[in-house]
Amino acid sequence: MHDGSGRIAVQNLTKQFGAVTAVQNLSFTVEPGSVTGFLGPNGAGKTTTLRMLLGLVTPTAGAATINGRPHHQLGNPARVVGAVLENEGFHPKRTARNHLRVYAAAIGVPDQRVDEMLGLVGLSPAADRKAGGFSLGMRQRLALATALLGDPQVLVLDEPSNGLDPEGIAWLRSFLRSFAQQGRTVLVSSHLLSEVEQTIDQVVIVSAGMTRYYGPLDQLRASQRSRVLVQPADANGLVTALQEAGLNQVEPTQDGRVAVSGATVQQIGDIAAKAGIAVYGMQEEKADLEQLFFQLTSPQYGAGATAYPQQQPYQQQQGWNAPPPGYQQPGQPPQQPYQQTPPPGFQQQPGQQPGQQQGWGGQQ
Numbered sequence: 001m002h003d004g005s006g007r008i009a010v011q012n013l014t015k016q017f018g019a020v021t022a023v024q025n026l027s028f029t030v031e032p033g034s035v036t037g038f039l040g041p042n043g044a045g046k047t048t049t050l051r052m053l054l055g056l057v058t059p060t061a062g063a064a065t066i067n068g069r070p071h072h073q074l075g076n077p078a079r080v081v082g083a084v085l086e087n088e089g090f091h092p093k094r095t096a097r098n099h100l101r102v103y104a105a106a107i108g109v110p111d112q113r114v115d116e117m118l119g120l121v122g123l124s125p126a127a128d129r130k131a132g133g134f135s136l137g138m139r140q141r142l143a144l145a146t147a148l149l150g151d152p153q154v155l156v157l158d159e160p161s162n163g164l165d166p167e168g169i170a171w172l173r174s175f176l177r178s179f180a181q182q183g184r185t186v187l188v189s190s191h192l193l194s195e196v197e198q199t200i201d202q203v204v205i206v207s208a209g210m211t212r213y214y215g216p217l218d219q220l221r222a223s224q225r226s227r228v229l230v231q232p233a234d235a236n237g238l239v240t241a242l243q244e245a246g247l248n249q250v251e252p253t254q255d256g257r258v259a260v261s262g263a264t265v266q267q268i269g270d271i272a273a274k275a276g277i278a279v280y281g282m283q284e285e286k287a288d289l290e291q292l293f294f295q296l297t298s299p300q301y302g303a304g305a306t307a308y309p310q311q312q313p314y315q316q317q318q319g320w321n322a323p324p325p326g327y328q329q330p331g332q333p334p335q336q337p338y339q340q341t342p343p344p345g346f347q348q349q350p351g352q353q354p355g356q357q358q359g360w361g362g363q364q
């Protein structure tokens with residue numbers, strides 16, 4: 001059934017629509033057993049990339065493969081890759097069950113799988129309703145059920161949370177994690193990092209058709225250095241003591257506190273105590289990952305663009321930030337190539353099937 005590893009490889013992929021360069025020299029890989037977030041603002045080229053991977057758009061240059069083959073060479077592709085794309089069309093007069101039965105027959109899976117998938121995505125109560133009357137969230141669930149019919153090795157999802165209620169989003173998160181933990185591959189696009197942050201292991205961030213960051217999400221997180229805000233009895237005295245102790249990222253703030261980077265709360269406390277300076281409070285601050293995402297993708301809109309009016313150029317904002325290790329300058333290759341080993345903590349759970357977990361919203 002699964003004729004290979006389930007590895008997705010995108011290599012120097014480019015797509016030109018007339019004067020518009022939708023995707024420009026994009027390269028990344030997605031390993032089995034992981035969930036990769038494909039992130040970027042509207043118009044960044046995500047859908048075009050996924051459509052090229054699925055054989056729906058012909059690349060101008062480069063290649064996108066699954067198991068080392070382009071989509072049209074996959075044999076029975078529904079058994080290898082399941083996809084949920086934006087604006088999926090269902091026959092409006094066909095019931096959910098009939099839609100799935102037609103699809104099941106086309107790909108050669110038994111009807112029994114139809115009801116299993118309806119249960120899994122929480123659509124059993126609506127199985128005999130016409131898809132034309134479905135809400136956006138219900139259509140997303142039906143699209144996912146369709147994608148899973150062939151028990152694929154790889155799942156490709158374009159903005160799957162659109163229209164889902166909070167319960168549906170939570171279910172989808174845990175479903176995708178467990179799908180990947182079975183050694184399968186998930187590539188999921190979104191324009192919101194916060195939407196997929198809890199689900200993904202690696203991230204490919206694109207804007208204007210180019211990669212801006214590519215690597216493990218943990219690495220992106222770790223690049224967001226924290227700082228400690230200290231409330232001392234004597235701010236100038238503490239600055240001097242910290243500098244004398246070898247800390248050079250120390251600056252007084254306007255409200256009388258001292259901002260320190262590159263030291264732990266304990267180290268700062270010890271230095272203050274040694275210098276005889278009372279400390280009334282310390283607060284650890286982490287830079288916001290979503291803010292970093294905006295900074296990485298804002299070049300799409302150029303300087304002074306109105307899409308993110310509060311954004312400043314990356315390095316100017318909050319002087320204690322530095323570009324993350326995988327940051328890619330426009331037109332340059334990524335600094336940090338993708339790590340092909342599973343992330344720390346990755347645990348495969350063989351034998352667990354998607355159909356074995358609780359259905360979406362518990363509606364079996």
Ligand SMILES: Nc1ncnc2c1ncn2[C@@H]1O[C@H](COP(=O)(O)OP(=O)(O)OP(=O)(O)O)[C@@H](O)[C@H]1O
Pocket residue numbers: 017020021022040041042043044045046047048049191
């Ligand atoms: N068939 C097409 N003909 C002409 N231009 C296109 C076509 N498809 C996409 N584009 C353009 O390519 C660029 C990338 O579009 P794409 O839909 O891939 O972005 P996206 O990241 O998926 O955006 P969104 O988050 O809004 O769905 C956009 O400028 C878009 O207008």
